[in-house]
Amino acid sequence: MKSKISLLTLGTEDIKRAAVFYKALGFVVHGEEDEDHVMFKAEGTWLALYSKDLYEKEMGIAPTGEFSGVVMAHNVGSKEGVDEVMEEARAAGGKIVKEAYETYWGGYAGYFQDPDGHVWSAAWNPFTDLT
Known part of the structure; x- marks a missing residue:
């Protein structure tokens, strides 16, 4: 595979x-x-x-629970980009789970949920370009 x-x-x-x-x-x-x-x-x-x-x-199985353990990420090239994504999610009706913050690993990220509760991370990684 x-x-x-x-x-x-x-x-x-x-x-x-x-x-x-x-x-x-x-x-x-x-x-x-x-x-x-x-x-x-x-x-x-x-x-x-x-x-x-x-x-x-x-x-034959039903999705259950508030958080499935899966987080999808939208990586951007700057802290400002993270803030922009978070605002777009808020404006689109997303639920902000955690406002953008300085992460323990040196990056910058925030979390939001779509209308069905799927969790997304908006993130900037200063060490690896994931954009």
Whole structure:
């Protein structure tokens, strides 16, 4: 297997609400939107929104808990960039989990949740360019 993540799919209770949130963050829809899924082409990968109900039917397990242990990151080139992403998330209706702060490892990061509770990190890493 190649060490590559080609698609990240987020289960959602409300496809339309989630799509509005991600469009407000600058994601562009690829193809047709419907009540069960939406696809976005991102730089170097894909993001999909998929009905939690359909996932449960397909896999036989239901998503549970407030935090799944998974955090997606949007890395930027500066502290100011982190602040901008956090404001975009807030304006789009995201819930700020933790305002941007100086991290213990020397970076700068903040955390927000999308309307379905998926956690995102907006981060600047002064040691490794992850942008």
